[in-house]
Amino acid sequence: MKSFKLIEFWIFDLDNTLYSGKTKVFEQVDKKMSKYISDKLNVSVEEARKIQKNYFYQYNTTLNGMIKNHKIDPSEFLEFVHDINIDFLKKDPDLAKEIEKLNGKKIIFTNGSRKHALNVTKKIGIDQLFDDIFDIVDCNFIPKPSIEPYKKLVEKHKIDPKLCVFVEDIARNLKPAYEMGMKTIWIENDEPWASKFSDCEFINYKTNNLSEFLKKINLAKAA
Numbered sequence: 574m575k576s577f578k579l580i581e582f583w584i585f586d587l588d589n590t591l592y593s594g595k596t597k598v599f600e601q602v603d604k605k606m607s608k609y610i611s612d613k614l615n616v617s618v619e620e621a622r623k624i625q626k627n628y629f630y631q632y633n634t635t636l637n638g639m640i641k642n643h644k645i646d647p648s649e650f651l652e653f654v655h656d657i658n659i660d661f662l663k664k665d666p667d668l669a670k671e672i673e674k675l676n677g678k679k680i681i682f683t684n685g686s687r688k689h690a691l692n693v694t695k696k697i698g699i700d701q702l703f704d705d706i707f708d709i710v711d712c713n714f715i716p717k718p719s720i721e722p723y724k725k726l727v728e729k730h731k732i733d734p735k736l737c738v739f740v741e742d743i744a745r746n747l748k749p750a751y752e753m754g755m756k757t758i759w760i761e762n763d764e765p766w767a768s769k770f771s772d773c774e775f776i777n778y779k780t781n782n783l784s785e786f787l788k789k790i791n792l793a794k795a796a
Contacts, residue, residue: 574793580756581677582730582737585703587690588683589742589767590760590783592662592697601657602685606635609653613645629766634684634716636709647714655689664698671787672702676794681706682726682739684716705730717746723753740783744771751775758786 585591588599603625610621628638639645672679679702681690687708694700707729712722727734734754741747742760744767751757752775759771761781771779780786 574789576756577738577790578794580675580736580738582732583672583675583677583679584682584726584732584737584739584750584755585679586683586739586741586743586746586760587681587685587693589762589764590740591668591681591699592665592693594742594760594762594764594767596662598657598659598662598693602654602689605654605657609650610635610639613639613643632716633718634709636684637714637716640714647709651686651689651709655686655692659693659696662693662696664696665784666698667784668697668787669699669702671784671791672699674791675787677736678704678730678732680704680726680730681708682717682722683707684709684712686710717741717743718749720749723749727753743767744769744773744776748773748775751777 592598606625607618607621610624611618614621625635628635632638632641636647636650639650640647681703683690685708687706690706690708691700707726709716712725715721737755738758739747739750739755740758740760742762744759747757747759756777757775758778758780759776760783761779762768
């Protein structure tokens with residue numbers, strides 16, 4: 574943990590990273606995607622689901638596949654799929670305390686929208702702790718793990734990758750960060766699409782409790 578003492582940049586994914594995947598927030602987004610595709614392409618929800626998953630694996634996000642193959646309005650898509658109920662999300666004071674203690678710039682890097690990130694972080698009480706939200710619009714709708722958005726993020730915030738940590742629940746999204754020189758932390762989960770490649774060398778650390786992991790970092794830095 575002493576190796577974290579020099580870190581000046583902390584990058585966090587949003588969904589299933591800054592809150593637990595067990596809350597099923599993203600499950601709602603997932604269902605809304607199927608509904609959007611069903612309505613837009615005039616197919617059954619079952620067929621829409623197949624299209625959705627094929628696009629996710631082929632293009633890294635469903636949105637990217639819909640843009641490339643059906644020329645949809647990405648803003649309309651994002652607005653629709655993120656119109657969900659998150660009233661059940663609770664404040665997370667432990668996480669807030671540990672994020673606040675981190676020295677340096679803190680950024681959310683998400684394949685979702687800025688509005689969704691704000692809604693979620695406000696609900697769990699951490700919205701004031703970040704210097705920026707770098708969302709899919711900032712990435713010109715090119716999603717992680719394509720290298721382009723990582724380069725854009727690094728350029729925008731003048732990030733030295735060797736002084737940077739990236740935290741993410743989808744293992745494959747950590748690969749470009751690692752190759753750029755960042756330390757990588759994988760949020761352990763058993764979702765097939767998120768855990769594939771979780772045993773690869775580009776993952777430096779693993780945790781199933783982000784608050785506790787950050788607490789260990791903060792204690793080590795204070796020692």
